[in-house]
Amino acid sequence: RTERSSAARMWTFARLHYSMYEPAVEEWNKTGEPKVELSLLGIQAVEQRMLSSFLTRKSGAELMEIERRIASRAFAGPLDGVGFLDLTDRIKAEGLDQKINASSFTPWSTRGRIFGLPHDVHPVMLGYRADMVEAAGIDVSKIETWEDFITVLSPLLYDADGNRRTDRYLLNMWETHMDTIEVLLLQAGGGAVDPDGMPMLDNDANARVMAHIAAWSHGKNRIAADAPYFSASGNRLLLDGFVVASFVPDWMCNVWRNEIPQLGGKVKLMPLPSWERGGRRTSVWGGSMLGISRDAENHDQLWEFAKHLYLSPELSRELYTKGDIISPVKEFWSDPMYDKPDAYFSGQAPGRMYINLAGDVPPRYSSPFSVLAVERLRTVASRLATYAKAQGDATPESLLPEAKRLLIEAQDEVMEHARRNRFITPAEGEGS
């Protein structure tokens, strides 16, 4: 049998996190109990080990830092089947729900219970090529809605080599890139699952957004193009100014900083254009949490450690300086470091800008069906795109009915699976 060292094991999947946590863990191990043993695993490995250990109730880690998409997979069963410790009462008791940005809890909540301590907020803005915009003498402050965005920036659309193929587009987004689609859906108040964890694909918000996305990338006047995120070619295209604006959550700043230093001083950030005047100017992308294994002994000590690690001012500072990530803990937001102008973003202070939007970050709920539902949304998007291509000069309006139809279809499919699940009935959803 494996000699289980008395030390509690903690897995993390990000090198950055690992390096940031090490000091905190060391400090804790000086005095605190139990000793914590931090180890770095590939994200795929974390996923499989987490699931294997949950499913077999065997030899997991006491503490697991989990990325959002993976976390939702732990919620497949009945509530008391979830492998993570239910933190709801502790959080409420200690008023953490007030202390921490509300929407940050949602990804780790299912059927009203909270299973993880949030690590971040991850608001989203648009990062755009300031150099081009200004060269064209355009004033982005006029932009409030997506309509504005198009009208204001459309002068930048142009065909460099006159081969009647446009060589610069306004928005970096593509019908196949689910992350950005989800960003827009959430911003518009749509999404994949409702607070009870039930699929909700066929709502108007989703339909509207889908219609727009299809129109933007294949419609009459196309503004969107694909410069893939996290890929050499994508960055190359950004450099070449193939697209003007991209979706930039706080952590993305760090990615750009490291992967495309050449863009330094050429880019700026602006809040997302909203879907209607006065609407929400931001969204959310990515995120992770710290969960405690239900099978661990000494839950309380681990809980203490979790707080020590996540709620410490040091960490919040580390997060921002090393990873451009703003802390979910509201009280730290006053920290002046967030106001420091950033040369990379042409003197803007990204921290502050994100914090200002943090309050508006939309909630996004998790459920066993998240993955399935999101997959369906992706399919809808891509089907709709095909439809748009076929239509030729499609507009959001002309696409709306088809979008609705497809979403309803998708909804039914997902519900098929949902109804199959004997462990989670809608009834139980309301129950808790």
Next chain:
Amino acid sequence: MASLAIDSVSKVYPGRVGVVDRLSLDIPDGCFCVLLGPSGCGKSTLLRMIAGIETITSGEIRLDGQVINNWHPRDRDVAMVFQNYALYPHLSVRDNIGFPLSMRRVPRADIAKRVDHAAQMLQLVELLDRRPSQLSGGQRQRVALARAVVREPRIFLFDEPLSNLDAAMRLRTRAELKQLHHRLRVSSVYVTHDQEEAMALADLVAVMAQGRLQQVAPPLDVYERPANRFVASFVGSPPMNFIAARLVPESGGVHTLSTEIGISARAVLAMPGVTPDVVLGIRPTAMRIAPATSGLAESKGGTMATMIESIEPLGELMDISLRCGTQHIIARVASDRSLKTGQSVALTIDLDKSHLFEPGPMGPRIEATLSCASQQHTAPKADQNTSQNTSQNTRSPSHESSHAILS
């Protein structure tokens, strides 16, 4: 050294019955038994069953009285020369020969010594470091032979071990094998198609056909007293000439034998009461040819007039094929350049070297003494004796074969 008893053993291949058919054969300790038989009659199969690398469909094989049907080949301690060599391609000739010894944990030095000895005996010394793929056919065969004779097993099995050697080498090796046998006295079963070899080596010759035993006897007896027409025609080359004949009884067991080709003789039968229709068997070597004195000499007794159809010279000897009425007869005589094709000659037959058989390809031999029609004659003692010890020599098999022949 051991005695081997094969007791009504049969082999059936899927869909092929009677490959070996209820065959019984006793090989006393230290006996050197040569298997003769036409291609495909089951010789190799029999050897492989004795070796234990072919399953026995029915019957028993006993080694010193123990039934070994289910013994693993290793435990039978037999050495075999495969018809197709079966050398280990990845081992040098030396290691090939030494292999069986090293498998039996013989000390290194010993192995080296015995391998060298075997190599000398088979003139493989300068080939010891080659791979089988670098050898000529005959050399491979000698390696296979060497691999068998380095051992001192309880039984030797040789499957045409010399077939690919030149005459000189074959003679030498044959002598070596004979010596070896005299030295070790290991019971051996030896398959060959070379009858001179068989005669030279065998204590006992077993003639097989169609999976059955036809005769088991000392070499000369097989030649001089073939059990049946098959053996007679198979042993001896060129094969015996067969001529249809009739027996007309006379006084006291004496008959007159008459053939359509004009040869007639007196026949004294060992036992009475046989069919009048018989077959006269004459060895090509049991004839003499002389230029016909007159244009056409009249046939009488063992002599007849005939004509040379064709001549095949063979160095010292020559084969002459003659036309006698409807029949062709082959005679092998000392080569004599004066004889020419088309020439008419007088053919004389050694009647006392000729045989009578019942009709049919497997017709058993009729124990009889033939003599020239003219002179008086009675069966001499000697014949009786030898025939005695023949049948004694081959008691159990002869049962078998007679069975075989009748059934």
Next chain:
Amino acid sequence: MASLAIDSVSKVYPGRVGVVDRLSLDIPDGCFCVLLGPSGCGKSTLLRMIAGIETITSGEIRLDGQVINNWHPRDRDVAMVFQNYALYPHLSVRDNIGFPLSMRRVPRADIAKRVDHAAQMLQLVELLDRRPSQLSGGQRQRVALARAVVREPRIFLFDEPLSNLDAAMRLRTRAELKQLHHRLRVSSVYVTHDQEEAMALADLVAVMAQGRLQQVAPPLDVYERPANRFVASFVGSPPMNFIAARLVPESGGVHTLSTEIGISARAVLAMPGVTPDVVLGIRPTAMRIAPATSGLAESKGGTMATMIESIEPLGELMDISLRCGTQHIIARVASDRSLKTGQSVALTIDLDKSHLFEPGPMGPRIEATLSCASQQHTAPKADQNTSQNTSQNTRSPSHESSHAILS
């Protein structure tokens, strides 16, 4: 049908020189040439070079005058029987035989006909649907043979095609091959170790040793007029007896021959001036044995007194080994049960069938006529002639071989 010219061809294997060594041989169109030679002397290699499946290290091979060294085997249109069969394991016997035809796009019906014919000729009919793995050794060999003879190639190459067949079958097949050759007249090279076969089939016999040609001549000549001591000892079985002897010159080319074992004779040499020390070669078949009249008869001329050391019976014949002083002599005579081991006998030698050689294993033959010391004698014309046409028959090779022998 084609004439084949091998022009000082050599083969060198990595690290093995002289496998085939500057060998020249002309095979006229339609000639049936039999290759004799000890194991490992390069016969198969030569055949494989002719076939084009072995590279030629140096020299030329010409087919009807065209150099074919670099021709692809397919284009040479030769049919070969491999020493180890090389049958296609996954094809039935029928398809194996038919393969070369179907490769040459012969119409189906035709193939069937010719396959059946070949199968009949080699008694494979009831085996046609088997796989090679289900055949006996001899059956496999016959399939290999059949695969060659279904074709009518420009050249036939046979590498010991009958070695695994029983005597009867071999005789029959030999006859079939002879007929085939008479019908098609395809030039053939035929390797065998069976000298009877060689004699029976060959128009021309080529004797090889150590990669070199020793003699090329019609069969009987090779036997009766061996070019050198090697050929003499290699051809004919049991091998010739060799006895050291001295030549003492007398009047006009006539010499007296004396041996230490007491045999003496008169020798008339075709050409004068040879070393006094020579070797007398006597074929075992060129001797007669009679029970010694007195206890010990004195030796004189072709006859000598000696003692039987051992007897090996071979059916019709028997081999008797005799002690003559220090030497053993093997005599092959008609079997005679009256002779017993240890018995002292008178041995008579057919001097006119004996030969003289220069010393050394390859010592060339000395053209001479031997006769009993007593009676007068001069070399008869006949001998002269035959010796003439021998040397004529074998001009180009005999150059070669004498080369070979001298170098």
Next chain:
Amino acid sequence: MTALSYAFVLIATLLILTPFVWLIIASFKTNEDFFTSTFLPTNGGIFDIAWDRLTFRNYVEVFNQPNFARALLNSVMLSSVTAVLATLACAMAGYTLALLSFRGRTAVTWLVLAALIIPPPLLIAPGFQVLFELGLLDSLWGLILPAITPAFGVYLFRQSAISSVPKELIEAARLDGCGEIRTFFTIVLPLLRPTVSAFVMITFLGTWNNFLTPQIVMQSPGGFPLSVAIAQLKNTYYQDYGLLMAGTMVSIAPVAALFLIMQRDFVSGLTRGAVKG
């Protein structure tokens, strides 16, 4: 004919190597260049290529990874042990199924086939459980034991034994006094050499490159092999691609060497001259 195959092989090789060239070059590039130039960074020295922008930094970095040496050692250990054991186990079983006749042979053959067609993910969770029950988690054996009996190996050896070991040789060996086991080691294994070396190669590679299982079975980072160490160079937010590529190159080097040593065995005529017929 030769010319034809030559052309064919050349083209194939080119196509195969192109991504490699990319990989190799990438391993010498800074992150900046990685993202902005496909092959070599342009506009600079000779051939308009900025040679000076190429760097060894990535390699230095790789070797400076925490317990890199340890990981390398683990990999070598793990891979070689697995490869050897697996080859033995599979060859033995394969030969048995191919050339020995015994009751239950067909059954076992079918078992092999069955094992062959099981989709691995089907076994992830139950397999994990078994490992746990056997207390093999967090030990090298937990990685080795499950890996030494791949059904496909058994089947591979079975098939190649059928075609490359003449049964006459087995018979001869038996007569010469070999037990079945001896026969396997002295006769069969040498004859199967091409397959053996191919299989050793393949197993070694599989283990060498497998980065997932070790992370699931091994609990303490100390036991991680190179593959994991390299995989961990991957970051969640942004990637240091140059580093990754360098890591890949480093992890390839040893196996490449091994392959160079072994590849000769894939081609070596063997059974020739064994039997006639």
Next chain:
Amino acid sequence: MSSAPVATRSHASSRSASLPVAPWLLMAPFLFGVILFTLVPLLSSVHLSTRQTFGPEFSTNVGTGNFQFLASDPLFWTALRNTVIFTLGSVLIQLPLSLLLALALNRPNLRGRTFFRVSLFSPVLVGVVFVGMIFAVIFDKRTGLINRALHATIGWDIDFPWLESYIMPSLVIATTWQYVGFNMVYFLAALQNVSAELGEAAMLDGANAWNRFRHVILPAIMPVGTFVVLLSIIGSFQLFELPYILLNGTGGPQNRGLTLVMYLYQTGFQTGDLGYASAIGWVMALILGACAIGQRIISKRGERA
């Protein structure tokens, strides 16, 4: 016991009375491993396939429900279609290439064989993760190597969406790149069983290159050949990691990249229903089983020779 006449006569290839213990001894390691690490887990998955589960303590019997749902599950059928397409693609394109390469490299007179052999094999040396990375770069739309090369040469659409609309073809290309040399090694090893003598005999019999291949080489490599086919069918059916990485964990647009195993993985782990996953696995196993039986039949013929 196995040498009892009855027992062996029924046996097509009855060779010898081999000690009954030896075979089991030789197979012991394998049996030990396969029972422990395949059979045992497998049995639990058999049981699972009739249940709907979440972890050990949450599991209810659904009888054949899983299979019924499977039949009507469009995702499953998509996955099956994709997988079959991929399998056909890789078997029909990859293997012939491998064989041809092996044949070419087996020529003794080919200069630089070693170099070619090593080069062709080298992709296997790279872990699948990096294959994913490399091919992400290669298949990129505007900047990808393929599109740019083809655009430059034959004016191919520079925005050709490999990894969106043509995922399976892309995967076939990628796997071919990685495994063509790998299979080549199998074939190279197999080619060693081809008897030179037979080749020579065939030449004399007038067989051209094709016929020699057909009648001498092919039969000799048949056992291994059929094995390689079976293996790559199985391998293709279990395609998982590469698309998982190339499409970062999703099935790609309209699940064009969803393979059976990926779906199995998603349902088994991502929605935690091991029961349904097992059902999928078993359907896969059935399909592959059919192939396996086919292969046995074919190679049986080969073994007779």
